[in-house]
Amino acid sequence: xxxxxxxxxxxxxxxxxxxxxxxxxxxxxxxxxxxxxxxxxxxxxxxxxxxxxxxxxxxxxxxxxxxxxxxxxxxxxxxxxxxxxxxxxxxxxxxxxxxxxxxxxxxxxxxxxxxxxxxxxxxxxxxxxxxxxxxxxxxxxxxxxxxxxxxxxxxxxxxxxxxxxxxxxxxxxxxxxxxxxxxxxxxxxxxxxxx
Amino acid sequence: xxxxxxxxxxxxxxxxxxxxxxxxxxxxxxxxxxxxxxxxxxxxxxxxxxxxxxxxxxxxxxxxxxxxxxxxxxxxxxxxxxxxxxxxxxxxxxxxxxxxxxxxxxxxxxxxxxxxxxxxxxxxxxxxxxxxxxxxxxxxxxxxxxxxxxxxxxxxxxxxxxxxxxxxxxxxxxxxxxxxxxxxxxxxxxxxxxx
DNA sequence: CAAGTATGAGACATTTGTGTCTCATTTCGT
DNA sequence: ACGAAATGAGACACAAATGTCTCATACTTG
Numbered sequence: 001x002x003x004x005x006x007x008x009x010x011x012x013x014x015x016x017x018x019x020x021x022x023x024x025x026x027x028x029x030x031x032x033x034x035x036x037x038x039x040x041x042x043x044x045x046x047x048x049x050x051x052x053x054x055x056x057x058x059x060x061x062x063x064x065x066x067x068x069x070x071x072x073x074x075x076x077x078x079x080x081x082x083x084x085x086x087x088x089x090x091x092x093x094x095x096x097x098x099x100x101x102x103x104x105x106x107x108x109x110x111x112x113x114x115x116x117x118x119x120x121x122x123x124x125x126x127x128x129x130x131x132x133x134x135x136x137x138x139x140x141x142x143x144x145x146x147x148x149x150x151x152x153x154x155x156x157x158x159x160x161x162x163x164x165x166x167x168x169x170x171x172x173x174x175x176x177x178x179x180x181x182x183x184x185x186x187x188x189x190x191x192x193x194x195x
Numbered sequence: 196x197x198x199x200x201x202x203x204x205x206x207x208x209x210x211x212x213x214x215x216x217x218x219x220x221x222x223x224x225x226x227x228x229x230x231x232x233x234x235x236x237x238x239x240x241x242x243x244x245x246x247x248x249x250x251x252x253x254x255x256x257x258x259x260x261x262x263x264x265x266x267x268x269x270x271x272x273x274x275x276x277x278x279x280x281x282x283x284x285x286x287x288x289x290x291x292x293x294x295x296x297x298x299x300x301x302x303x304x305x306x307x308x309x310x311x312x313x314x315x316x317x318x319x320x321x322x323x324x325x326x327x328x329x330x331x332x333x334x335x336x337x338x339x340x341x342x343x344x345x346x347x348x349x350x351x352x353x354x355x356x357x358x359x360x361x362x363x364x365x366x367x368x369x370x371x372x373x374x375x376x377x378x379x380x381x382x383x384x385x386x387x388x389x390x
Numbered sequence: 391c392a393a394g395t396a397t398g399a400g401a402c403a404t405t406t407g408t409g410t411c412t413c414a415t416t417t418c419g420t
Numbered sequence: 421a422c423g424a425a426a427t428g429a430g431a432c433a434c435a436a437a438t439g440t441c442t443c444a445t446a447c448t449t450g
Contacts (some may be wrong), residue, residue, distance in 0.1 A: 007384030010417085010426065029303070032407060043428040048409060106301065108224070138379045146356060147379050153348040161341060167339060175341060184333045184342050205396065205448085227437060238398040243439060 009050045016040040017047060021061045023105040033057070059111050060159065065101050066117030070099060073124065083131035087151075090128070091158065092173035098159025107154065125151055137181055147180075154180060204245045211235040212242060214258045220298040228252070254306050261312030267292060268319065278326035279340050279376065283347075285323070287354065287368035293354025300351065320346055332376055342375075349375060 026029040033054055037047040053058035062154035076089045107114055129147045132138040138147055156177045161167045167175075203329035215235035219226040228249055232242040271284045272347045302309055324342045327333040333342055353371045362370075 007426070013427080033311060034407075035410090043430095045411085046427055049427085052409075054408075136292045136381055139381045142361070142370070142374075143356075143362075144378050145360060145375075146352070150349065150379070152296075153352050154345065157341070157344045157348050157439075160344060161338075165338075165340060167338075175337070176241060179337075179341075179345060179378065181378045181380045183374065183376045183380075184327075184337050184345070185376045185378075186331055186334045202396070215402080228439090229437075238400095238440085240399075247439080249438075263408055290398085
């Protein structure tokens with residue numbers, strides 16, 4: 001990214017910086033370069049040596065996180081599965097990762113690379129929604145963008161449920177999927193048990 | 196709030212500052228005091244005279260907005276109505292107001308007054324959810340907090356739909372209510388018209 | 391109209407974060 | 421172990437934002 005010629009970075013240093021930045025950014029989006037350096041146990045000069053500006057650091061860390069997240073989804077995704085199962089698999093995978101990636105929500109840099117990574121997520125979700133529509137799990141009358149946006153938001157709600165309310169990732173993913181596809185209402189068809 | 200003794204504020208000045216702050220904060224959460232003053236057509240000294248610190252300004256503006264929002268909901272709320280109608284009324288009212296109040300989403304001040312105002316909203320929504328549960332519109336098995344959080348988030352999704360995608364507030368509120376209570380899925384009971 | 395007072399303009403000190411640079415020290419590869 | 425190179429510590433310049441203050445001007449009220 002911003003490699004000075006004659007200044008390679010040691011993997012250990014790089015890792016320490018990125019991990020510290022992620023940890024710090026999730027507790028305070030406005031973390032300073034000094035704070036990141038201190039948290040990484042690294043000199044401020046070293047930090048600036050490898051990420052010349054703060055924008056460079058945020059871009060690198062953000063891109064790294066988005067890529068991780070996309071990779072995690074790809075790892076559990078199987079185009080052969082029913083779309084509703086793919087939805088569940090994605091939710092189950094992504095929800096517990098919120099602790100690590102929550103700061104991405106507040107990115108206002110407008111950086112092109114982050115934008116592209118986020119767009120890749122949206123594209124994936126869009127394709128999934130289209131498939132859910134084909135399967136009849138989502139109504140044809142629902143605007144695809146609407147469904148995509150709701151899925152996106154619900155991930156954060158679910159993450160809150162896990163991290164702050166102590167719900168299990170399994171239960172939460174199930175609840176999220178149910179909420180998305182069938183809403184919060186009772187199920188009149190199931191057994192007639194509901195009022 | 197931060198009235199110096201012997202320095203009353205002219206209503207026009209106060210109004211100009213608050214409106215400029217709202218407008219500016221919605222396009223950039225990190226707007227500076229100078230920018231607010233300039234946008235308000237007011238001297239920087241005057242701004243500081245009435246809101247000594249930036250925190251004072253944000254608190255005042257935020258509290259003002261939350262109060263406006265709560266008042267708008269109260270104005271269309273009728274405890275005698277069915278809860279699902281009250282939900283719709285709230286959504287229909289709040290969604291178009293997003294342009295004005297979106298910046299509140301990004302408040303990280305942790306201010307007590309804002310916290311209290313936001314809590315009041317949550318309390319209102321919580322009571323509504325309880326009622327929806329009683330009516331059977333929301334399943335007893337759904338955690339109330341979950342429902343409240345989803346309603347909260349969906350308002351922002353809906354606001355995006357109106358402001359960026361050009362959906363009508365009526366359609367969007369209907370879509371939001373349907374999404375909440377019955378999900379994005381097709382309606383097997385309705386008429387069989389859906390695929 | 392006249393007095394009182396809110397306002398505008400701008401200077402000022404302070405603080406905080408950023409980014410650069412140097413040099414001694416430590417670490418790593420050969 | 422030796423030499424190259426990455427690192428740490430700290431000084432430095434710089435920019436931007438905050439908050440204070442003064443004084444002349446414009447407005448409002450009685």
